[in-house]
Amino acid sequence: MQVTMTVNGEAVTREIEGRLLLVHFLRDTLGLTGTHWGCDTSNCGTCVVLMDGEPVKSCTVLAAMAGGHEIRTVEGLAAGGELDPVQRGFMNCHGLQCGFCTPGMMMTARALLDRNPDPTEHEIREAISGQICRCTGYKNIVESIRWAAAEQAGVRSTLEPMTVGSAS
Ligand code: FES
Numbered sequence: 246m247q248v249t250m251t252v253n254g255e256a257v258t259r260e261i262e263g264r265l266l267l268v269h270f271l272r273d274t275l276g277l278t279g280t281h282w283g284c285d286t287s288n289c290g291t292c293v294v295l296m297d298g299e300p301v302k303s304c305t306v307l308a309a310m311a312g313g314h315e316i317r318t319v320e321g322l323a324a325g326g327e328l329d330p331v332q333r334g335f336m337n338c339h340g341l342q343c344g345f346c347t348p349g350m351m352m353t354a355r356a357l358l359d360r361n362p363d364p365t366e367h368e369i370r371e372a373i374s375g376q377i378c379r380c381t382g383y384k385n386i387v388e389s390i391r392w393a394a395a396e397q398a399g400v401r402s403t404l405e406p407m408t409v410g411s412a413s
């Protein structure tokens with residue numbers, strides 16, 4: 246079957262098998278390997294992408310179901326040669342160690358900040374509750390998202406300095 250969708254702002258049309266999952270379409274058909282595939286149980290969340298602005302686990306969506314929709318992957322976060330505030334937050338606050346969970350975490354963070362630019366720690370933890378990180382203990386991931394929220398609001402300088410490198 247033929248499927249057409251928008252991926253990171255570009256229309257793409259491909260012939261696919263109806264059983265193909267979106268995560269494999271992105272990685273194997275389009276070569277967008279920034280979206281990771283981490284489990285067979287829909288639990289880890291490293292495969293999260295945005296579909297029409299909402300985070301979805303791309304291992305639970307058939308590529309055919311994404312037809313006609315707008316998909317945004319981690320490759321589409323940076324714009325105009327500038328990293329997204331979420332990317333800068335993860336970099337500045339050491340929000341990753343091995344980095345395997347990071348694409349999904351950042352896409353979920355982007356969706357959260359798009360609908361709630363000033364989330365509480367509880368709201369951040371709730372937003373990422375469907376995702377697993379085996380390395381960081383989540384503390385610096387939460388700090389990274391708080392940093393991004395402050396950065397895009399232009400108030401980062403009023404926050405306490407980040408504890409870069411103090412994972413867990
Ligand atoms: S690959 Fe683990 S939830 Fe999608």
Ligand code: FES
Pocket residue numbers: 340341342343344345346347377378379380381
């Ligand atoms: S940084 Fe390793 S799983 Fe999250």
